[in-house]
Amino acid sequence: MKFGRSLPRNQVPEWAAFYINYKGLKKLVKAASQRAQDGAAVDPAELFFALDRNLEDVDSFYNKKFAEACRRLNILHNRYGRVPDVVATLDQDEVEEVMAALLELRTQLRNLQWFGEINRRGFVKITKKLDKKVPSISSQHRYISTKVDPKPFAKDGSISRLLTEINRWLSVLGDADNVDDSTSDRSTRSLGRASAKAMLLLPQAQLDVLDQAVRNDDVTALKSGVDEANLGHEGQGQGLLLNLLQRSISARSRDCMAYLLACVGDLDEPDDINGRNCIHRFVIHIGRTKSAAPPNGDSAKPYPQFIHGHIQPAVSSTVPVKTINTSEEEHLGEDDEAVRTLLYLLGQLRTEQRRALNSRDSLGRLPLHYAAQFGFVVVCQIIMGKMQEWNQFDVKDGIDAPEWQDNDGYAPLHLSVIGGHPLTTRALLQGENWQGSSEAKVELRKSVPKSGAVLALATKSDYEPIVEMLVKAGVDINWTDKTGESVLHIAARHGHVGCARIILNGSDSQKAKLETTENSYSWTPLHVAAVDGSVAVAQLLIEAGADVSRPDASGWTAKEHAALRGHMDIARLLAVHTNEEDAASRVEARLQASTPPETSSIDERRSAGVNQNGGPRPAEPVKSFGHRYLTNESLVLVSLGTMDIRKTTDAVNLERVPLTEAHNTQLDTALSVVLSANGAQGEPTIIDLPVHEGISTEPVVFTTRDATKVKLLFDIVPTYSGSEKNKIGRAVALLSSIKPTLGTQRVNLQGDVCVPIMSSNLEVMGTVNFNFLVITPFHHANMEVTSRQTYWKKLSSTMVIGHRGLGKNLTSNKSLQLGENTLPSFIAAANLGAQYVEFDVQLTKDHVPVIYHDFLVSETGIDAPVHTLTLEQFLHINSDKRREATQLGGSGRDAPRERSPRPRSNSLAPQRSLSMGYAGSGHEEMEERMRHTRDFKEKGYKANSRGNFIQAPFATLEDLFRKLPEEIGFNIELKYPMLHESEEHEMDTYAVELNSFCDTVLAKVYDLAGQRHIIFSSFNPDVCLCLSFKQPSIPILFLTDAGCSSVGDIRASSLQEAVRFASRWNLLGIVSAAEPLINSPRLVRVVKELGLVCVSYGVLNNDPTLVQRQVKEGIDAVIVDSVLAIRKGLTSTDSSVEQSTGASAEATKA
Structure with a gap:
């Protein structure tokens, strides 16, 4: 990767302004190069002046930070001497305190070391570029050796010596801390x-x-x-x-x-590495020894990196569930010896010593901060009482005013809330009113920076009692942070209904503003609830009077956001309360009145996406047909994390490091994972930890001639080192054995793989979770790149596609239906005007493509998947009796079963159960056989079964090609179970190997396609990928439930994810459940504006009015059961439009 592109990734974020301005210098080099090419004289003075200023800035910052680190280390030496062994006798409190300080110092020094290395590399690269672009200058060697290398940041070994010394101290302290007397x-x-x-x-x-x-x-x-x-x-x-x-x-x-x-x-100790006095330390000591195991992990620790004697690596994106502290009073009472000792200590202080209670440590914290953080009500009350007595308790601006805040902006009140301590929070708020409450203080609080932040913290953690307490205390409920978000936005994002209700109720002095908009997209709390799927909060906001039709900066309403992201329960709720005409006019007015933002609000997965991930990912261009496909190499797609939205597995899990090993670890620094492959072609990919939310849908691509020889390597490296050589650990996965096949051409549907990460000392330091897909090339003599399959984009009218032929079988229909997925049904659909027929293809045990919708063949009497039956067994279940009789030597006309008339239901004629002439016995016997199968129990019937529908024999894919006219187009849906589907149907979690499945269907299609128009579609994203990379000419549509039913795969979870998937992998378009497109018709435009074809399916498409709503927005095709009714509806609409157009033309002429 080029240095300019990798520099932002390797910068310590808070130091970014002090790195070499590589981009600016590169611009100057480019300008000098252009002058040289134009034949003009190049004066390097401007460039070298800029280089020198950059060098001064880097050197100055490095020296300042280095001096700071040395000063803190000298404090340690002044206190304990230079031999670390003596600290082994210290008590537990001090060991932890010193270790925390040393770990923080080590992190700073490591970052500083990498800061120096990267900047030196930047000066080397830019001078090399200058020599290359302007050879006449030839200055690299001279500049680097005389100006850069003499600087401390370039080649000074001091930091390495300091790091070695710190690790030596940590080693001794770790051993001392191993004796747990806490x-x-x-x-x-x-x-x-x-x-x-x-x-x-x-x-x-x-x-x-x-x-x-x-x-x-x-x-x-x-x-x-x-x-x-x-x-x-x-x-x-x-x-x-x-x-x-x-x-x-x-x-x-x-x-x-x-x-x-x-x-x-006085009690000040200048040689304390953390700047604390004996009161700070005693309060922390009480906290450490009297606290129960903290429910919130680090909330009760003054050293956030320590959790129960371990260092926590900063790689997890999973936030631990916080719980409110309900036992504050149980931990510590007034009669406790420690509390009495604290009272005695404070009572004995002389006047000049009392300022120790109001002194701050290196974090800017008072003893009260730590008492509040641990949640000790009695300690807070004692300290506040003494501060009031000694005139140290100035709370005229509130107890969360800036003068009470530490270096991170947290006052004791903030720390109490973060820890989930309601009683402590109440004590602090009561302490604030020790001189009597006043209305002026409530008003003042609204103007205090971070005043509302405490309410935001409580809301985010869902601490309802604390939220209620703060609202009553007058904390500003309409406070907004720097991004413009209010507390209601936060409650909506996290779905915290109780907190939202308290905020909406407000108080006598203030009421919540429902239409506050954040800065990025002008989203109100209702927009956020819709985007993040918080249905209960959305209901509350609607009841409170939120404007449901309000458009955001991009012109999209909350209803449209919900429908796009698969939150159909919210979309339905909002639809009930929306006046469509009013909403449409307001959207139009908004779009005309303002310049649209650079990024559309439609792009974001969640409401916090743009802030967390540094901006939305740019849309990738859609390639045309005839795209590159596999010819002689296989494709390996590797995705970090899990595709299963039901799981909360992190992509990379690193185990906590015991404090005894603190001196040996680099896991307490910012980390990245480098994904590469041996035995395959493809650039290594660097991914910072923790990974962002959508990482599982952004696979890394490798190509190989032999997938069995590929080894995937996952290297853990320090982010800011700027080098992939500094490996901390590695995980390896051999594709040949990581996911073994199950018998001949069968594969496990469990896609997630977990491999251990080994450190340099061969210890297991964590795990990597990932999944992969191998796509092999497909070859066929009839396969060619042609343009004939692009015809669809040239059509101007909406196409009607017959669903499973003439429609899905439903017992609720008033008329008798032809059996679905049968030849008569397909022929009837074509005769009634369907340009395409849609049907489902699965493979039998002997790999023959057959037409069948359900995964389980209930007609067998058991829950047998299609792939467990041979073709002969499958066809025999529902065979053509006439054809069988003919094949046995008789004529179809003489077949005894067909010759006997069916008696009426009220007939008194005797019915012989074993008579071959009784036609009714067949379907009753079949129903009896199916009675105990899963599908029959669920629906009460089976499609294409005699007695309920006009039954026809099962068909193969070859039958359809040979017996249906070539002008009827085929929409071939490949039915391949996803993991959640196999679990839902209680099937074994294995299926035909994916490549074998696709190759078999493709071979049959290319054998028999001729000039027929064909489209592939599938609900399984991996099937779509396989079909796309195996051939260049037949278009593929991705089928999605779009949030109308629960799924496991994130790519199938919403219309938004379907659009992302289809765009990324160059599919023709998507086939969505009709409900979101009917609920929010403008979503058809979202799909089409990305260059995708938009098709819909579902029972709602049997209503011509609802179809017309989609047609108005330009939908390309509808898959319907009622082919004739919809065809007539569309034809009549087209003709009425033509008539009105003609009439207006006549009027114009007149």
Whole structure:
């Protein structure tokens, strides 16, 4: 990949502005090259001036960040010395605290190292390009060696040395932390912090005396020890006294605490790596020891990367389900020893020491922040009480005002809400009103930045009690974030009905605005509910009076968004409340009044898509017919993640790293996966982790002559290193054995594959989940690239296609129907005006294409899939008795079964059950046989069965080609089960191997097609892909339920996904269930504007009025059961249009 294209991917996002401006420099090189080509003299001064400024900027930023890291590491050295072994005796709290600081520092240094490497590479590349484009300058070697390489960022090994040192510290700390004493509120190793450097001032004997005095709360011994050691109030002595104070707090030695507080000056500790004092640490200590296992993972930890003694790799896109904390009071009460110790400590502080309660650590947090984060009501109340008493509690602008916010913009109130602590949140809000509540404060809160953010946080986590509390407290319910989204938008996106109801109810002082629009597409909360499928929230918004006809910036209504994305329950709901004429006029007015946005709102899968994934993917051009197809190579399509929308499997799962292994891991940094293949052609593809939502529908393509020799490689690499060589781990999949076949030409329908990722030390570090499809080439003598199959796009009128011939068999029909998918039915449909007939093709056990719709052949008396029966067995089930009799030597006229008249139902004539002359016995026997099959139990009948329909024998694909006139077009639907269909029908999850299935049908079609017009279609996306890549001339349509029924495959889940799929893979178009196109007819345009043919099917198409609604928008074809009625409806409409056109022309002439 070219450097300019890969640079944005390899940048640390928050440092992006400080990298080499490669694009700008490249522009200057191009300009110099153009001047040289024009014969003009090239003055390199401007270019070298720009290069020098870039070099200065990179060098300055690098040096600043490096100095910052060195300063923090020096604090560690000043406190503990340079030998990490001494920290093994520290208590659990301090070990975790130091480890958190070191891990953060290591991440910064790694990023800085990669920052230097990538920028040096950028200077090398741009000077190389300059030498290539303008050879007369020839400056690369001189510039790099004299200006770039001497800079620290280019070739300095200091960072590597610092990283080695940090890893050494982490190794020792990890071993120390392995002794888990976190269940005790007092450490067994040491009673508190022990600054190694300070301790070195005293002999070990004196240290032991002091330590024992603190343990026993022996103030006399402590005093004599301090006097004997001559510890003053300055320098190292002060540091040692603060450490002894920390030990006294941990040991609950109150007399010692009082004595030491009298000895020390202020409580600030400049040598603390996190900038905390003893109050910060004691609150964190209480939190760590008194908290139950936190329900929300990291919410109760001051170190987000630690979860139960592990480092969590930052690759998972799955957000853990958060639960509200219902047991805050149970964890800690006023009588708890730790709480009493805190009260005593604060009560003993001298005036000059009290500012420690209002001091901030390196994260900008007060002790109150940590008390709120852990959800300890009593601790928050104690701290707030003391702050109020000492005039440190300024809440005139609210307790979430900027002066209360930490470096990340979080006030204690925010942290309490994030942790799901309702009682703590209430305590903080009550503390805010300690001087009495006022209306002015409620108004002020609305103008405070991030005031409404706390309500947004509670809504996103679905904490209903907290949301209600905040609304009552006057938090602005109409607050919007920087993208213009309100709290109602968030409730709608996540489907949080309870929160939405509370917000809509509002309070006496404020009511929710229903028509607030976000900035990207002018979506209201109702639009968002429609896009994300939140039907209950949509219902609430409609009841509250939301404008259902309001168009967004692109002119699309909420109903159209819902129908497009397969949320038909919402689309139906909105249709009931929509005035179509009013909606159409408002859409037209919106489109005329404004310039359409660069990207259509129709493109997004979900409402947050544009913000999360850095913008929508550009639409790919639709290729024409005669596209490239496979001739002698196979295609391998590899998709990360799962296609099954019922699963929540991550594409890449990395296991948590124990803290004991922290020094050996790089998993705590930004990571990418590099997908490549051995034994196949194709560029390696780099995908950043966590992968974006639509990754499973964007496969990586490889070609190979022998798919059995292909090895797929999944390499985990650091994102910002800019190099694929720095591999952290690798997973390998051998295509020959990863998914074995089941017998001869049979394959498992379970598509998802999981392989382990091995690290360099051969440990399993995680898994990769993916699926793949191998498409082999197909050859046939009659196959050629022709243009005759493009005729459809030249037709001006809507085509009528007979569904399964003359229509799907339904017992509700008033007249007797011909059996579906039979020769008489197809002939009748053609005679009534159908240009095409649609039918279903499956393969028998001996690989003969037959015409049958259902996956299970119930006529056998068991639930037997078609592919388990031979052709002979299949045809015998519902055979042509006349033909059989003829083949046995008799004439059809003499066949005894057909000769006997059928008695009336009320006839008193004797009925002999074994009589061959009784025609009725056949269908009754068949019904009795089918009574216990799945399909018969579900529907109560079977299509093309005698007694219910005019039965005709089963047919093969060859029968249709030979017996139907060539002018009748074929829409051949290939029935191949998807996993969810096999599970739904309770079938075994295996089928005929996909390539074999497609090749067999293609061979028969090319053998017999002649000049007949043919279209392939299938509900199975993989079948469509196979057909597209195996031949260049017969067009393919992708069938989709479009959200009208539940499916498993994401590609089949909605009209939007169907359009994406058909566009990406160069299919002719889509065949959609008619309901979304009738609900929102303009969606026909969405399909057609992408260059796709649009066809619809379904029982709704039997109503001429509903068909006419689609025809008005330009639908290309309709698949119908009532061929004659629809044909007449379309013909009469066409003629009336012609008459009106003629009349207007006459009037014009007159």
